[in-house]
Amino acid sequence: MSRTHRHTPSTTLATTNPTTLAEAELILERCNDLAGLSRHPERMERVHLSPEHKAANELAATWMAEAGLSTWQDAAGNQCGRLEGSEPGLPALLLGSHLDTVPDAGRYDGMLGVLLAIQVVSRIRDSGIPLPFALEVVAFGDEEGTRFGMALLGSRALAGTWNDDWWQLTDKDGITLAEAFQDFGLDPARLPGAFRRPGSLVGYLEAHIEQGPFLEDAGRRLGVVTSIAGARRFALVMTGHAGHAGGTPYDRRRDALVGASELVIEVERLSKQQHVIGTVGRLQAFPGGVNVIPGRVEFSLDLRAEFDPDRDESVALIFAAAESIAERRGLSFSATEIYRADATVCDPGLQDAVFAGIRATGDTDPMRMWSRAGHDGVAVADLTAIAMLFIRCRGGVSHHPDEHVKKVDVAAALDAFEAAVLAVAASTPARSAA
Structure with missing residues (x-):
């Protein structure tokens, strides 16, 4: 049976201030900018290792740099950025989601999580708060598996769980994954450069639209993910x-x-x-x-x-x-x-940080729920602890042009995501760089 808790809010949600609403508006505008990078002018489609993928990485890199991150594209085609912690070289708390889409997609699945992560880093940089870890943002290049039929290629590369048999996967035009890497300007032989070392991360947090109706049915803006479906x-x-x-x-x-x-x-x-x-x-x-x-x-x-x-x-x-x-x-x-x-259980400590983040928005008893959809965290969990923040979407609609989120919900998610990062920092002992 489902273990999603469906109940009404225990308190009135805190009023969002104008500055946060302005940041939410910026995030939504950037979602629109990314939505314009599509293979088809009449519908949204951006697949792994395509010209549109390259353009999306370049745009995301620009926004990462504006937020104070040093940027690079890794050997798997993921766009990455890093803000150092209280001293250089510390392990990182990784924030992110994906930039690829399904055919005829909406404009918030994956993209919203990447942009929320970038804005959280911008806030923390501006605050001057020293963190006991670095912050990194990743925009994964392939979560959906639309082009080659194998999902989570970007996050599996980062986690170091790549299978060399995948190089022979082909798209509908007969182009192999290895050939697509080369066409994109990547060298398949250098793929291990994308693998992260065990211990290089302290955890992974992802914000994502729910892709289901349960938050909306419960009258909630945000939820804590307990596990990701097998x-x-x-x-x-x-x-x-x-x-x-x-x-x-x-x-x-x-x-x-x-x-x-x-x-x-x-x-x-x-x-x-x-x-x-x-x-x-x-x-x-x-x-x-x-x-x-x-x-x-x-x-x-x-x-x-x-x-x-x-x-x-x-x-x-x-x-x-x-x-x-x-x-x-x-x-x-x-x-x-x-x-x-297989089903992926979110880390209890990181769940508590997300729970605390949502409470900071005025919801005193945040809703806990399991994710029916798959996410990059399934792959990243092989490397480090993960947790997720869900944001309600209208009607639970996703993987469709009618995908929609409210600006006030995006603003609440931004506040909650930042508070979750700070909660992780508060519970992380100081450590020296390796």
Whole structure:
């Protein structure tokens, strides 16, 4: 069962001051600027290692420099910046999110988190508060996996969990990931330069739109993320036999599309029964003639859950249903796992810092919730402790042009994110540079 707490605010949220609202307006304007860097003039799409990615990195680097960060693009194409702490060379608290998008995207998923991080650094630099760690901002180049079908490439490179088999991944034009690196001006042989050393970071904080309706339903601006869903993705195939639509009686048909369609309904039924989230997002019938019984159907399965055992049990139930459908209809079924990310629990201490940050905005009992969507923190957690701040989005809509956030919510998120960083600083013992 979901462990999201749904309750009403315990106090009236603090009034946002004009200066913070002006900063929120700046952040939203910058989101619009980034939204203009799209492969298509009529819709938003910016993919990994594209000209639009390069332009977005350059724009983000300009804003990072204005905030006082020294900047560089790492060997994986992530845009990075650093503000030293109380002395040079200290381990860093990493803040950030991603700049890539899905096709026909909104303008806040990922981008808002990067821009909030930059503005927090600007505030702390202007305050002159010495921190017991450096602050770094990262704008990951590939979280969505839109171009090469493998998500979290940017953050997996930073975490040092890169798999060299990925170099042979291809995009829809047949360009390999290795070739795309070279086209972007990167050298695949130098990729290890993007890997961060264990101990080089004290933690990772990310602000992100919720991509769901739970904050809005509860009347909350902000939430503390407790964990990030475990996800598995599969390429599925149902195979039958193609035949003439008019000449083949029903008792002799081996219609792969009917079998696949029955399984799609089972995915929904079983997901509701098991309290997981199952989605078939892609389905294609072959040979594809309007007067031909489909002999083969290729489709997808995305399955997510708060806890990995619930996810894995649901996969087994869905596959058992698929085999039963196939046997009954004279079909064959196969599944190939193409992506797996186990559930990631956010660090309790960093969660407490985010909780304190939200309380500083006037919400005395911040809402704790698990993330149904995946995030770069899944990869970064292999290197350091992570936590996340969620910001409500209108209707819970994301991965769509209707994605929307309120300026007052962005202002509250900015205050909360800065307060969370300062809370981490307060709980971090002083240390010397390595």
